[in-house]
Each structure stands twice: as structure tokens, then as C-alpha cells.
Amino acid sequence: MTQSGVAFGTSGARGPVVAMTDAVCFAYTAAFLQHMASVGEFAPGTPVALAGDLRPSTPRILAACVAAIQAQGGVPVFCGYVPSPALALHAFSVKIPSLMVTGSHIPDDRNGIKFNRIAGEVLKPDEAGIKAQQVAMPAGMFDAAGALLLPQALPAVLDVTGEYVQRYVRFFGANALRGMRIGVYQHSAVGRDLLVTLLQALGAEVMTLGRSATFIPVDTEAVRPEDVALARQWAAEHGLDAIVSTDGDSDRPLVADEQGEWLRGDVLGILCAHYLGAQCVATPVSSNTALEKSGWFAQTPRTRIGSPYVIEAMQTALQQGLPGVCGYEANGGFLLMSAMRVEGRELAPLPTRDAVLPMLAVMASARARGCTVSALLDALPARFTCSDRIQNFPTALSQARLTALQTGSDSEQRQAFEQVFGEVSGTVSDLNATDGLRATFANQEVIHLRPSGNAPELRCYTEALSAQRAAEINLAALRVLATWRDA
Structure with missing residues (x-):
């Protein structure tokens, strides 16, 4: 790990493609x-499911992973190029790693490997267990650059998409x-194709848009300006009720209303x-505070950013006997810890990030109420968020800058933050260091700074009483952050 620079981020091991050699991935x-064996979830002969996204480097990395599974005595089960939650649903159902x-959403000069235990994602203690392993590299398998010497063929594909589609057809109904x-x-x-199949199975008329033969890094927390323009154009041209999309591995949703x-x-x-009737909803500290202000939920635990932390909070809620437990991230990925019932139909838990459930819930809710998707927002308190990031911002520099703002007493820290961002939002009333540094101002505006766990980026989350103001704050804060990077 030290030699390659490939490390665990907020959701799996990530790194530049050139650093993720076959040997590193093996x-x-x-x-x-080996860690799964230590916790009783793997032994020689155990099937291990694997799948991948559409990045150019993914087939090569999959081949290295297959070689490692076989070297450990496992049986690789290749599920093809499918969404992360579809792979997880299958593996969880048959209880295999x-x-x-x-x-995910980052450019294709980078890639990663996301690991799952037999019933859920690997959490932070598992990451420590993986890091602690001593791995014997087989002699004669790799060349000096870390590439496999012999080509490794991928096994025949096991189709797992059918059970993923049927999970939602059964729950929402064929006319939803x-x-x-x-x-x-x-x-x-x-x-992209599975989503078309699913929407058609639920009775929708589907129009496919913007298919690309090259990889596009769609980030659901920082939508590209060209995608903003495209959605508005498509909505106006085609009379759409909604537009849906996902990030690269289809575990984070994008939904546009009838206006694009x-x-x-x-x-x-x-x-x-709310559609599911949840009682306990866990989400990271960066998510919109309309969650609490809505008054819809009995418990709303806040966590650090990343699905492992949301899962840990949901597990704690279950252990406390709380009903109706679920969670989501600011990127839209939804995690279901408890079975939920709506109109007599039950949806089984799926405790990993999923893009399909939130987009279907919103569209089905709009249809059932006979309203537009945008009208659903009227029931929420007027809290609006915006997020973006400064790219090519070294993580060490981000951390050093945030550490400098957290020196001294509480009042000294607030004053330090005000010195940097006071012209943007005024007086700081509260600082929260749960993950990064989140400042709430006296005017109820929020500026939240956090180094990315997956790439050399400094993310900025803002919240205000209007969408325009949230965007204005974000842009102003990004200008300040750019001076940090370029100083």
C-alpha cells in the first residue's frame, strides 16, 4: 500500500490506474x-462474486482479482458489467463475499475496488483487518512492472440483473x-440499459439520451454545467415527466424534474x-437540514461522510430496537437496513448504496399523487444545498489548511473561520468537525469544507434559504479555496 499509494478512501481502495497494477490489485x-477467512466468511472452495463498471481499465483489474481469488482457493463468479447494488444484492442473498x-464518479484515469462481506459492505474495522494482512505473492506470476505474465480469462457471466429488476417490480408494481x-x-x-428495462417494466415510456462510448465522470454531488444544460434542453424538447441517471457504477442517482x-x-x-414510512434515518453531517426540519422522522442520527459510517449508525439503531431504519448520503445513494412496507408490499433490506430506490420512490410518489416531481419539493422546508470541489488540490494541503482553522478555543476557531469566510456569510455561530469542518452562520447559512476521500479534491458544501443563495455562497467559497491551492 505504501509503495503503490493505493489506499482506502471512503468507499473501497482507490488510486490512479497506473498505480493499480495487476500485482497491487492481486x-x-x-x-x-484472508481477512474474510479470519472472520469465518471465506474458505477454499467458497464462491466470490465480482463485477465491474465501464472504465477502460476495469477488465484488466477484474482479471487480476480473478487470479487472486483462484490463488486463495476461491471460485470466481463473474457477474458481468452491472451496477454495484445488483452485484451486492446477489452476493448478500447467497451469502458470499x-x-x-x-x-465510481471519478475520472477514468483512476479506478478502485469496493469489497463486500457476505451480508454488507466492509466497514472501517474490516479495512484495518485487510491492511494488516501479509500476502504471499506467487513467484513468476508478474513481470517487473507488476503486470500478469499470462493472460487471465474472465469466467462466463452469471446474470444477476433479473433479480435486481424484479426486486423493484414486485415492490412498486407493474403500473407504478x-x-x-x-x-x-x-x-x-x-x-444504463438495466435502468431502461426496469422503467419499462414499471409501465413508463422511456426515451434514451446521451449514450457515450467513452467514459464520462458524472458526479451526483457536483453536476457538470454541460449536464445541467442538457437536462433542461431534453425536458423542453421531449416533454418529459422526469430524467434519471446515475454515476459510473450506478449506485448514486440523478433525478431531474419535468423542467430538467x-x-x-x-x-x-x-x-x-418519507415514501417508505421510515422512522430512523441516518445521513452524513453534510446532508440538507430539511431532514430534521421536516418533522417527518423520529430519529435522524448524523455521521461522518461515507457509506460505512451510515451503515454503522443504522446498525446501532437496529441494536437499540428502533423500527423503520434506513439511510442515505448527500450523493443520493440510499441504504435500506429494515424491511419496509408500503400499501401491503414489502421491500427487503439492502444495506449498501443504491441509486434505483430513491429515483423510483420519487417518481412513483408523484404519479400516485397526480402531481409533478417538482411539486413534491413544496412539502419540504425551504433549505437548499449546493456542492462543488476544487480539483487537483493535494489532500495534505487540504488537511493542513483545515487544521489551521481549528487551533485554539471555540471562539478563536470561529473567529479564524470568519476571517476567511466572513465576507461570504457573516458571523459564525457554530463549528462542527464531525467530518472536515462545517460552519453554521448566524443567518442560517452553512459552509462545509472536506477533503475528498477518493481523489485529490477539496469539496465544499453550502446550504442557504434559497437555491440561488446556496450557489452564490459555494462559488464565493470556491474562489477562496482556489487561493489556498494556488498560494
């Missing part, structure tokens, strides 16, 4: 399986979206949890 996979080769005209922004998302305006992922999470 070692990570072997270490994962699994891994997904994906870099009948009469709706929905655009699917396909770009290079691995679930993309909804924030944390707003999707609130609306989905």
Missing part, C-alpha cells in the same frame, strides 16, 4: 479474502409509472425515506 484482493471494480414519460441519461453508466432541474441527492433521500 494483493488487495488476496488480503480481503463480493467485490466491485469501480472508480404508467403514463409517465421518462428520459434516461445513459452516458457511460454501467446500469436536477434534484439534490440529499433531497431525494428525504423524499424516499
Whole structure:
């Protein structure tokens, strides 16, 4: 790990493609399986499911992972190029370990491997267990650059998409979206065709849009300006009720309303949890505070950013006997810890990030109420968020800058933050260091700074009483952050 620079981020091992050699990916996979053996979830002969996204480097990395599974005595089960939650649903249902080769939303010069235990994602204690493994690298398997010397063929594909589609057809019903005209922004998302199949199975008329043969890094927390323009154009041209899309591995949703305006992922999470009748909703500290202000939920635990932390909070809620437990991230990925019942239909838990559930819940809710998707937002308190990031911002520099703002007493820290951002939002009333540094101002505006766990980026989350103001604050804060990087 030290030699390659490939490390665990907020959701799996990530790194530049050039650093993720076959040998590095082999070692990570072997270490994962050795750790699974130590907790009783892997032994020689155990099947191990794996799948990947559509990045150019993914097939090569999958081949290295297959070699590691075989070297550990496991049986690789290749599920093809499918969404991360579809792979997880299958592996959880048959109780076998699994891994997904994906870099999620980041550019395709980077990639990653996301690992799952037999019933859920690996959590932070598992990451420590994986890091502690001593892996014996087979002699004669790799060249000096870390490439496999012999080509490794991938096994025949086991199709797991059918059970994923049927999970939602059974729950929502075959007429849930009948009469709706929905655009699917396909770009290079691995679930682009599956999403069309699912929407049609729920009765929708589907129009495919923007399919790409090259990888496009769609980030649901920082939607590209060109995607903002495209959604508005498509909505106007085609008379769509909604537009849906996902990130690269199709575990984070994008939903646009009938006007082509993309909804924030944390707003999707609130609306989905309400549709399901959830009682306890866990979400990171960066998510919209409309969650609490809505008054819809009995418990709303806040966590650090990353699905492992949301899962830990949900597990704690279950241990406390709380009913109706779910969670979501600001990127829109929804995690279901408890079985939920709506109109007599039950949806089984799926405790990993999923893009399909929140988008279907919002569209089905709009159809059932006979209203537009945008009208659903009227029931929420007027809290609006915006997020973006400064790219090519070294993580060490980000951390040093934030540490400098957290020196001294509480009042001294607030004053230090005001010195940097006071011209943007005024007086700081509260600082929260749960993850990064989140400042709440006296005027109820929020500026939250956090180094990315997956790439050399400094993310900025803002919240205000209007969408325009949240965007203004974000842009102003990014200008300040750019001076940090360029100083």
C-alpha cells in the first residue's frame, strides 16, 4: 500500500490506474479474502462474486482479482458489467463475499475496488483487518512492472440483473409509472440499459439520451454545467415527466424534474425515506437540514461522510430496537437496513448504496399523487444545498489548511473561520468537525469544507434559504479555496 499509494478512501481502495497494477490489485484482493477467512466468511472452495463498471481499465483489474481469488482457493463468479447494488444484492442473498471494480464518479484515469462481506459492505474495522494482512505473492506470476505474465480469462457471466429488476417490480408494481414519460441519461453508466428495462417494466415510456462510448465522470454531488444544460434542453424538447441517471457504477442517482432541474441527492433521500414510512434515518453531517426540519422522522442520527459510517449508525439503531431504519448520503445513494412496507408490499433490506430506490420512490410518489416531481419539493422546508470541489488540490494541503482553522478555543476557531469566510456569510455561530469542518452562520447559512476521500479534491458544501443563495455562497467559497491551492 505504501509503495503503490493505493489506499482506502471512503468507499473501497482507490488510486490512479497506473498505480493499480495487476500485482497491487492481486494483493488487495488476496488480503480481503484472508481477512474474510479470519472472520469465518471465506474458505477454499467458497464462491466470490465480482463485477465491474465501464472504465477502460476495469477488465484488466477484474482479471487480476480473478487470479487472486483462484490463488486463495476461491471460485470466481463473474457477474458481468452491472451496477454495484445488483452485484451486492446477489452476493448478500447467497451469502458470499463480493467485490466491485469501480472508480465510481471519478475520472477514468483512476479506478478502485469496493469489497463486500457476505451480508454488507466492509466497514472501517474490516479495512484495518485487510491492511494488516501479509500476502504471499506467487513467484513468476508478474513481470517487473507488476503486470500478469499470462493472460487471465474472465469466467462466463452469471446474470444477476433479473433479480435486481424484479426486486423493484414486485415492490412498486407493474403500473407504478404508467403514463409517465421518462428520459434516461445513459452516458457511460454501467446500469444504463438495466435502468431502461426496469422503467419499462414499471409501465413508463422511456426515451434514451446521451449514450457515450467513452467514459464520462458524472458526479451526483457536483453536476457538470454541460449536464445541467442538457437536462433542461431534453425536458423542453421531449416533454418529459422526469430524467434519471446515475454515476459510473450506478449506485448514486440523478433525478431531474419535468423542467430538467436536477434534484439534490440529499433531497431525494428525504423524499424516499418519507415514501417508505421510515422512522430512523441516518445521513452524513453534510446532508440538507430539511431532514430534521421536516418533522417527518423520529430519529435522524448524523455521521461522518461515507457509506460505512451510515451503515454503522443504522446498525446501532437496529441494536437499540428502533423500527423503520434506513439511510442515505448527500450523493443520493440510499441504504435500506429494515424491511419496509408500503400499501401491503414489502421491500427487503439492502444495506449498501443504491441509486434505483430513491429515483423510483420519487417518481412513483408523484404519479400516485397526480402531481409533478417538482411539486413534491413544496412539502419540504425551504433549505437548499449546493456542492462543488476544487480539483487537483493535494489532500495534505487540504488537511493542513483545515487544521489551521481549528487551533485554539471555540471562539478563536470561529473567529479564524470568519476571517476567511466572513465576507461570504457573516458571523459564525457554530463549528462542527464531525467530518472536515462545517460552519453554521448566524443567518442560517452553512459552509462545509472536506477533503475528498477518493481523489485529490477539496469539496465544499453550502446550504442557504434559497437555491440561488446556496450557489452564490459555494462559488464565493470556491474562489477562496482556489487561493489556498494556488498560494
